[in-house]
Amino acid sequence: MKLYDFELSGNCYKIRMFLNILGVEYERHPIDFFPGNEHKSAAFLAINPLGQLPVLDHGGFQLRDAQAILSYLAAKYDSGGTWYPASDPERLGEVNQWMAFGDMITVTSSAARLHDGLSYRQIDVEAARNGAHRLFRILDEHLWFAEHEGRTWICQGDEPTIADIACFPYIMLSLEGGISLQDYPAIRRWTDRVKRIPGFIAMSGIFAAGPGLGVA
Amino acid sequence: MTDTHLKWYPIAASDDLAPRHVFDAQLLGQEIAAWRADDGFANVWENRCLHRGVRLSIGINDGSELKCQYHGWRYSNRSANCTYIPAHPADAPARTVCNRKYTTREKYGLVWTAIESSGDVPPISLLDDTAHMPLRAMPMNASAALVEEMLKGASFKRDDNDRWSGLTAETDSSGAILFNGIATFNLVFFVQPVDSTRSVVRGVATGISDGDIDELRHLNACLSVLRRAIETRAAHQKRADPIAPVYTQVDAELATMPDRSDTGAVGHRVRVAHKTMTANDTARFELVGLGEELPTGQAGAHIDVHLPNGLIRQYSLTNGPTETDSYVIGVKREPGSTGGSQCLHDTVREGDILMVSAPRNNFPLRRDAVRSVFVAGGIGITPLLSMAKTIENQRLDYDLHYFVRDDDHVAFAEQIAALSGNVTLHKGLSVENTGKALRDIYQGPANANHTYICGPGPMLDAARTAAAECGWREDAVHFEYFKNTNEVDASSSFEIALARSGRTLQVNAGETVLDVLRTNGISIASCCSQGACGTCKVAVIEGDVDHQDVHLTDSEKRQNAFIMTCVSRAKSNRLVLDI
Numbered sequence: 038m039k040l041y042d043f044e045l046s047g048n049c050y051k052i053r054m055f056l057n058i059l060g061v062e063y064e065r066h067p068i069d070f071f072p073g074n075e076h077k078s079a080a081f082l083a084i085n086p087l088g089q090l091p092v093l094d095h096g097g098f099q100l101r102d103a104q105a106i107l108s109y110l111a112a113k114y115d116s117g118g119t120w121y122p123a124s125d126p127e128r129l130g131e132v133n134q135w136m137a138f139g140d141m142i143t144v145t146s147s148a149a150r151l152h153d154g155l156s157y158r159q160i161d162v163e164a165a166r167n168g169a170h171r172l173f174r175i176l177d178e179h180l181w182f183a184e185h186e187g188r189t190w191i192c193q194g195d196e197p198t199i200a201d202i203a204c205f206p207y208i209m210l211s212l213e214g215g216i217s218l219q220d221y222p223a224i225r226r227w228t229d230r231v232k233r234i235p236g237f238i239a240m241s242g243i244f245a246a247g248p249g250l251g252v253a
Numbered sequence: 254m255t256d257t258h259l260k261w262y263p264i265a266a267s268d269d270l271a272p273r274h275v276f277d278a279q280l281l282g283q284e285i286a287a288w289r290a291d292d293g294f295a296n297v298w299e300n301r302c303l304h305r306g307v308r309l310s311i312g313i314n315d316g317s318e319l320k321c322q323y324h325g326w327r328y329s330n331r332s333a334n335c336t337y338i339p340a341h342p343a344d345a346p347a348r349t350v351c352n353r354k355y356t357t358r359e360k361y362g363l364v365w366t367a368i369e370s371s372g373d374v375p376p377i378s379l380l381d382d383t384a385h386m387p388l389r390a391m392p393m394n395a396s397a398a399l400v401e402e403m404l405k406g407a408s409f410k411r412d413d414n415d416r417w418s419g420l421t422a423e424t425d426s427s428g429a430i431l432f433n434g435i436a437t438f439n440l441v442f443f444v445q446p447v448d449s450t451r452s453v454v455r456g457v458a459t460g461i462s463d464g465d466i467d468e469l470r471h472l473n474a475c476l477s478v479l480r481r482a483i484e485t486r487a488a489h490q491k492r493a494d495p496i497a498p499v500y501t502q503v504d505a506e507l508a509t510m511p512d513r514s515d516t517g518a519v520g521h522r523v524r525v526a527h528k529t530m531t532a533n534d535t536a537r538f539e540l541v542g543l544g545e546e547l548p549t550g551q552a553g554a555h556i557d558v559h560l561p562n563g564l565i566r567q568y569s570l571t572n573g574p575t576e577t578d579s580y581v582i583g584v585k586r587e588p589g590s591t592g593g594s595q596c597l598h599d600t601v602r603e604g605d606i607l608m609v610s611a612p613r614n615n616f617p618l619r620r621d622a623v624r625s626v627f628v629a630g631g632i633g634i635t636p637l638l639s640m641a642k643t644i645e646n647q648r649l650d651y652d653l654h655y656f657v658r659d660d661d662h663v664a665f666a667e668q669i670a671a672l673s674g675n676v677t678l679h680k681g682l683s684v685e686n687t688g689k690a691l692r693d694i695y696q697g698p699a700n701a702n703h704t705y706i707c708g709p710g711p712m713l714d715a716a717r718t719a720a721a722e723c724g725w726r727e728d729a730v731h732f733e734y735f736k737n738t739n740e741v742d743a744s745s746s747f748e749i750a751l752a753r754s755g756r757t758l759q760v761n762a763g764e765t766v767l768d769v770l771r772t773n774g775i776s777i778a779s780c781c782s783q784g785a786c787g788t789c790k791v792a793v794i795e796g797d798v799d800h801q802d803v804h805l806t807d808s809e810k811r812q813n814a815f816i817m818t819c820v821s822r823a824k825s826n827r828l829v830l831d832i
Contacts (some may be wrong), residue, residue: 178473181389186466219277220392220453222269229274244322247313248648250272250291 038063041084041092043070047147047206048103049091050240055107055202058236059114066094071155103143104136107199119196131192132200138172139203145169146207149214162215169216173224176204181223189230197234205231209243257281258499260428261374262445263363263455266387270295270364275319277310279447281368282496284308285355290330291316291575297366298333299353299500302326309352317575317646328352329549331577336551342621345551345614353501361457362387363443368499375427379439380457388456388469391476395487397446400454403483404430404442409475416460417472434460440472449493520559521547523580525605531583532664535632536598540580540609549577550612552643553636553705553733556580557610557780561600566593567780569635569707569733570612571665573642580609583664585632613780615787615804616705616733618643623701625651626694628716630708631662636733637707638665645674654679654694656687656712687712691719698725706732710803727808734803737783737820741801747823751775751832752794766791766818766828775832777818784820791818796828 069075111121122128145168151157232246270289278285284300286309302321325339333352356370410418420432432440437460523540531537568582627637780788784802802817
């Protein structure tokens with residue numbers, strides 16, 4: 038299995054993290070997104086005409102789009118069926134709803150980060166930041182009530198899902214785009230919980246958490 | 254400083270401070286990191302590490318210490334004292350390295366603080382003696398003044414028969430906005446000024462409980478509607494300049510190089526809260542501060558205890574990193590006691606007030622060892638117990654070997670039983686078998702293994718010998734003697750030149766270097782006066798030292814870089830000291 042990967046991409050990172058959580062071996066094929074712009078090269082456009090990372094190549098089967106790759110990996114390798122609960126219509130619907138929400142976080146928070154960090158000057162950074170704050174208000178409210186109703190994760194159920202993985206990276210990296218999480222305490226607590234999922238890995242700008250209370 | 258700086262504001266709900274989490278807050282432009290230790294204490298600190306200014310809100314709350322994410326400086330629960338600096342693993346941080354902390358209260362389900370505290374959180378009679386529930390806080394992009402103004406006109410009713418209908422707002426003297434409702438249903442709001450253009454509305458409701466999710470959702474929805482109206486209006490207002498945060502200058506004490514005379518002997522009055530026998534000849538004393546917070550002792554530290562009979566004695570702290578609200582020492586009754594242990598055993602009682610020094614650490618613990626081996630003999634367990642708890646809290650590997658005469662002589666048995674590392678009791682061993690056991694312990698030295706030894710002189714000597722025979726590097730073997738049993742030879746006479754102050758003094762036979770320095774008005778901290786504790790250590794620039802102490806290792810003695818001024822002397826005619 039081969040992952041077309043860029044170290045600083047939150048969308049590539051979520052795949053690396055999920056592969057690590059699942060314990061699946063894979064090979065990293067680095068694409069020089071910045072400053073080389075290799076994802077817009079003819080060679081890479083032949084792999085993904087959208088010119089986006091990540092792309093997964095599993096024995097010739099190619100899949101683009103981070104959320105699609107998450108669902109493929111969960112369906113293929115999660116024997117417990119908890120990460121992508123295909124047999125539970127309500128939870129499945131919720132997972133897809135919040136994965137689409139994760140895409141909206143990418144469009145806003147990641148765009149602001151590209152503007153601030155990687156000199157993407159064409160991006161309207163104020164619009165991107167405002168868009169991210171609008172989403173974070175919605176997610177913080179959702180997670181605050183989840184905590185008060187005894188839930189831990191974004192979707193129903195006792196186990197995390199790929200919706201948690203999909204939303205996590207560009208929330209953690211939002212400050213790199215000038216978007217503070219100070220107004221979203223429930224989101225910040227949830228990010229600690231995601232960091233404590235066994236198999237969690239860090240990336241530049243996303244640190245590991247310390248042990249939780251009562252964890253051996 | 255302004256009036257708002259004196260005022261108490263809520264900056265979080267109590268349950269926002271989840272275990273092992275660091276909450277990110279802001280009040281009047283000051284960034285705040287708030288975290289709850291495992292003992293329940295809520296720490297509210299300035300959100301910046303003293304070292305490089307990195308936000309502590311991205312740090313790690315390990316339940317008893319907050320670790321900065323950048324270079325791993327660790328700060329203790331309650332006192333905010335820096336307890337460990339990874340770049341200097343063999344040194345104890347100066348006790349003056351202490352984070353800026355804000356006074357904190359928890360009341361009405363909220364965490365309160367003030368930039369400059371005075372008095373207490375103003376009471377809200379509507380909330381006193383009534384079950385109450387904090388609402389979800391509502392951050393708003395608007396000034397506190399605008400939020401307060403429009404909040405007073407807010408409506409929370411669903412319809413005219415609703416429990417939240419007929420509420421009228423009033424502002425009390427503390428600035429809280431009260432909606433005094435029918436029967437038990439009341440709403441109280443506090444507006445936290447985050448900055449000039451940002452605020453947080455923190456509400457508390459009575460008459461509902463945590464389980465009333467529908468009511469919480471309803472009130473949250475009302476506040477969301479209010480937020481839209483407030484933010485629309487704020488968008489048309491002229492944007493105010495941000496409130497400039499006020500950074501308190503660090504203490505002069507912290508900003509300057511410590512004076513040579515800094516003895517760390519700042520007095521703290523403590524009360525003997527508990528005195529119990531922990532072994533048949535050893536008493537455990539728990540000492541609590543009188544109204545003031547005690548500085549945090551690092552693992553291996555000791556305090557001077559000023560006794561009612563005028564004597565001053567040193568005792569190691571047994572506290573682990575989670576035990577920050579008292580000093581716990583163990584005192585063995587010495588048969589040949591010159592009045593120290595005898596006085597503590599026979600005279601000092603629970604409730605008595607004693608004077609103690611701030612903790613001083615001449616036996617620092619590295620927290621970067623792959624494995625730490627603690628070897629205790631008798632009452633030498635006290636500093637090693639503190640070390641074992643610290644290493645265990647950080648989830649590092651350790652072995653604790655405790656040599657005792659018999660079961661009756663095991664001190665702090667309960668705390669030792671609570672340790673989850675490899676703990677081995679060696680009971681009633683002969684001198685020969687002790688040596689054998691020590692050689693077994695020290696088999697197979699490895700890189701990044703460190704050992705710490707404390708106990709009676711002969712046992713300590715045997716342990717050091719065993720470690721050396723087994724191939725342990727001298728710099729991996731750390732030890733602390735109770736006392737120096739070597740006979741001090743004070744027959745030499747020589748000259749000391751003080752490089753910094755440009756003076757030359759004569760030390761005659763029978764005088765100590767320390768005596769001569771003090772007689773000439775130079776203040777030097779000292780403690781045990783017998784070359785065991787290391788407090789009176791002074792750097793040597795030139796000359797051959799006649800080392801008579803038991804504090805320095807053999808290679809340190811060969812290097813001639815330091816002298817224990819209370820017992821050591823000169824072999825050469827002249828010593829140049831860095832004073």
